[in-house]
Amino acid sequence: MSRLHSENHLVSRIGWLRAAVLGANDGIVSTASLIMGVASASGARSEILVAGVAGLVAGAMSMAAGEYVSVSSQSDTESADLARERKELETQPAAELDELAQIYVDRGLTPDLAKQVAQQLTAHDALGSHARDELGIVEHLAAKPVEAALTSAATFAVGAALPLLMVFIAPQASLVYVVAIASLLFLALLGAVGAKAGGAGIVKATARVTFWGALAMALTAGIGKLVGVAV
Numbered sequence: 001m002s003r004l005h006s007e008n009h010l011v012s013r014i015g016w017l018r019a020a021v022l023g024a025n026d027g028i029v030s031t032a033s034l035i036m037g038v039a040s041a042s043g044a045r046s047e048i049l050v051a052g053v054a055g056l057v058a059g060a061m062s063m064a065a066g067e068y069v070s071v072s073s074q075s076d077t078e079s080a081d082l083a084r085e086r087k088e089l090e091t092q093p094a095a096e097l098d099e100l101a102q103i104y105v106d107r108g109l110t111p112d113l114a115k116q117v118a119q120q121l122t123a124h125d126a127l128g129s130h131a132r133d134e135l136g137i138v139e140h141l142a143a144k145p146v147e148a149a150l151t152s153a154a155t156f157a158v159g160a161a162l163p164l165l166m167v168f169i170a171p172q173a174s175l176v177y178v179v180a181i182a183s184l185l186f187l188a189l190l191g192a193v194g195a196k197a198g199g200a201g202i203v204k205a206t207a208r209v210t211f212w213g214a215l216a217m218a219l220t221a222g223i224g225k226l227v228g229v230a231v
Contacts, residue, residue, distance in 0.1 A: 019152075019155070020151065021155075021191075021193055021194035022155075022194070023063060023151070023152050023154075023155030023156045023158075023159065024155045024156070024158055025159060025190055025191075025194075025209060026156055026159065027056070027059060027060075027155065027157060027158065027159025027161075027162075028159040028160065028163060028183050028186050028187055028190070028213065029187070029212070029213045029216050029217070030055060030059050030216075031055045031056055031059065031163050031164060032163035032179055032180070032183035032213070032217055033216045033219075033220040033221075034051055034052060034055040035051065035052045035055075035163055035164070035179050036176055036179055036180060036217050036220055036224065037223060037224035038051045038052075038224060039176045039179070039224065040176060040220075040221040040222070040224030040225040041224040041225065041227050045167065045172060048167055048175070049164070049167055049168075052160075052164045052167060053164065055160065056156075056157055056160035056161065056164065059156050060152075060153040060154075060156045060157045060160070063152040063153055063156045064149040064150065065149070066152075067145075067148045067149045067151075067152040068145045068146070068148065071144065071148040071149070072145040075145055078137050081131075081135050081137070082135070082137065085127060085134070086127055089127060089130065093126075096122075096126070096130065097118055097119065099130075099134065100121070100129060100130060100133065100134065101114045101115045101117075101118035104117050104118060104133075159186075159190075162182070162183065162186050163179050163182065163183045163186075166179045166182045166183070176221060180214075183217065184213060184214060187209050187210050187213045188209070188210050191205045191206040191208070191209035191210065192206050194209075
């Protein structure tokens with residue numbers, strides 16, 4: 001396996017991990033906030049569980065649908081770009097060869113070397129060369145709507161299941177506190193994992209995700225308390 005191929009796969013894996021972490025973060029924050037809102041309104045454990053499970057299913061389906069539509073649009077754009085490039089290669093091969101050579105000149109090659117590289121790559125795989133170097137489309141990084149939708153739904157569901165688990169094991173009297181503390185710990189852990197994968201500062205990333213998670217849960221718990229008192 002070439003170095004470039006290995007680096008592309010590494011980028012792909014890191015991107016997938018970061019997307020998984022973000023999906024799980026969304027699942028934790030939204031479901032924990034929903035649970036705390038219902039629990040603060042003096043809901044019974046069964047009502048809290050129903051709300052939490054409903055939130056998990058609705059959130060996972062929403063993530064899947066949104067991701068599918070988004071990535072499908074990206075896939076359609078890539079397909080249209082490739083179709084246009086294929087037609088240009090058939091009707092204007094000389095112009096496309098010059099265009100590819102100029103790309104390599106802009107990247108630092110001499111005109112003669114750029115021309116040789118463009119000719120050899122065109123002879124090997126003209127469309128693939130233009131897709132990669134002109135359009136920025138790499139085969140194993142191309143948009144995959146179904147895979148993206150399933151991944152988003154699965155990671156959201158995994159994240160949402162964590163605060164739901166706390167509802168099963170926490171005493172009714174301290175359920176809100178247990179869910180809040182456990183969810184913040186889960187968020188901190190995922191924040192550290194995501195930062196590590198992306199090469200960012202762990203402390204800053206962890207603090208950021210826990211702060212916004214705590215704020216979301218505090219707001220929904222407060223609203224749940226107000227509604228419970230009013231009702």
